[in-house]
Amino acid sequence: GAVVSQHPSWVICKSGTSVKIECRSLDFQATTMFWYRQFPKQSLMLMATSNEGSKATYEQGVEKDKFLINHASLTLSTLTVTSAHPEDSSFYICSARRLADEQYFGPGTRLTVT
Amino acid sequence: AQSVTQPDIHITVSEGASLELRCNYSYGATPYLFWYVQSPGQGLQLLLKYFSGDTLVQGIKGFEAEFKRSQSSFNLRKPSVHWSVAAEYFCAVGGLYGGATNKLIFGTGTLLAVQP
Numbered sequence A: 001g002a003v004v005s006q007h008p009s010w011v012i013c014k015s016g017t018s019v020k021i022e023c024r025s026l027d028f029q030a031t032t033m034f035w036y037r038q039f040p041k042q043s044l045m046l047m048a049t050s051n052e053g054s055k056a057t058y059e060q061g062v063e064k065d066k067f068l069i070n071h072a073s074l075t076l077s078t079l080t081v082t083s084a085h086p087e088d089s090s091f092y093i094c095s096a097r098r099l100a101d102e103q104y105f106g107p108g109t110r111l112t113v114t
Numbered sequence B: 001a002q003s004v005t006q007p008d009i010h011i012t013v014s015e016g017a018s019l020e021l022r023c024n025y026s027y028g029a030t031p032y033l034f035w036y037v038q039s040p041g042q043g044l045q046l047l048l049k050y051f052s053g054d055t056l057v058q059g060i061k062g063f064e065a066e067f068k069r070s071q072s073s074f075n076l077r078k079p080s081v082h083w084s085v086a087a088e089y090f091c092a093v094g095g096l097y098g099g100a101t102n103k104l105i106f107g108t109g110t111l112l113a114v115q116p
Helices: none
Strands: A004-006 A008-012 A020-023 A032-038 A044-051 A065-075 A076-081 A088-098 A103-105 A109-113 B003-005 B011-015 B020-022 B024-026 B033-038 B044-048 B056-058 B064-068 B073-080 B085-095 B110-115
Touching: A004 A088, A008 A020, A020 A032, A020 A088, A020 A109, A032 A065, A032 A076, A044 A065, A076 A088, A103 B044, B003 B085, B011 B020, B020 B085, B020 B110, B024 B073, B033 B064, B033 B073, B044 B056, B044 B064, B044 B073
Parallel strands: A008 A109, B011 B110
Antiparallel strands: A004 A020, A020 A076, A032 A044, A032 A088, A065 A076, A088 A103, A088 A109, B003 B024, B020 B073, B033 B044, B033 B085, B056 B064, B064 B073, B085 B110
């Protein structure tokens, strides 16, 4: 149990376009979902925390208008990278947490902006 | 300030040898500590966690870790490594801090290579 999926696993987009990444908890209801960003050979940096039905809380330095997070249901959160640029290329990982439980991580989405 | 330090960026061990990966943390409250493993291009898999109680915790794949509050450390150990455990290992700390439940702070990772 506690499986988290992400879609797509890899996406290439042109500079200036927007791309949406989905994070789903497949067999549990996630009260909280987290979005992380990982640069090559570096650690995971928390971008934002989202609770179902409320606005996401962004970490310092993360542009909330560029990285739009929607947590519309207890099993789905989406991250939309708006007007993507090459510097947004990265590995994006989501995690989902049940109430009073640990985080379960998705397999990640590799975004390449050309 | 909250932080996690993994002083070894890259470690190489021989197959069958023992392994210890170091992790030190700085946290303003009771820490919850985690070790994760990440294979290339993959997400994170939880190896083990410490919330409270016995300071020596057992995890999956034969890993264990010991919480030492006096040293602010949570080192990961394995008595004998197999080539299949070559991956990147992340230590993380979280807890209830500033009202943010389970917000995790990750170390920079240790890349483990296993030589035959």
